[in-house]
Amino acid sequence: MFSIVTIFSIFSALLLAFSTAAPVHPVELLAWSPTILSPTPLTSWPRGSMQTVTWATNNVPAEKMNSTGLLLLGYLENDSENLDIKHPLAVDFPIISGEVAFTVPENATVRSNAIIVLFGDSGNASPEFCIV
Numbered sequence: 001m002f003s004i005v006t007i008f009s010i011f012s013a014l015l016l017a018f019s020t021a022a023p024v025h026p027v028e029l030l031a032w033s034p035t036i037l038s039p040t041p042l043t044s045w046p047r048g049s050m051q052t053v054t055w056a057t058n059n060v061p062a063e064k065m066n067s068t069g070l071l072l073l074g075y076l077e078n079d080s081e082n083l084d085i086k087h088p089l090a091v092d093f094p095i096i097s098g099e100v101a102f103t104v105p106e107n108a109t110v111r112s113n114a115i116i117v118l119f120g121d122s123g124n125a126s127p128e129f130c131i132v
Helices: 004-018
Strands: 036-038 050-055 068-075 090-094 099-103 111-119 123-125 129-131
Touching: 050 111, 068 099, 090 099
Parallel strands: none
Antiparallel strands: 036 050, 050 099, 068 090, 068 111, 111 123, 111 129
């Protein structure tokens, strides 16, 4: 009879004989991080108000023209962005548009260290601004 080792060896040899390996080609990963134009450090957003975040679109790579974005509110504290990922300000908007409008949540905390982060394929944070 055949031992377990013999059966395993035959199976391994057959597997090796019939398998073909595809060559590995390097893939360039493209990260694009748009410049946030507004809000600025002089900006104040009243809670419950309609606001628009804008960003530069002059350097959008062709591969990102159809990308959609996600906009989160956060604040800088203890070397962290403290993003509110459970309550996005805006979702699934076209990155190429260069702007998105939304309503500032009524329950947003009044603070002077607020930020927004725009995600398309890479996150980009605004400068700090105020929520009043």
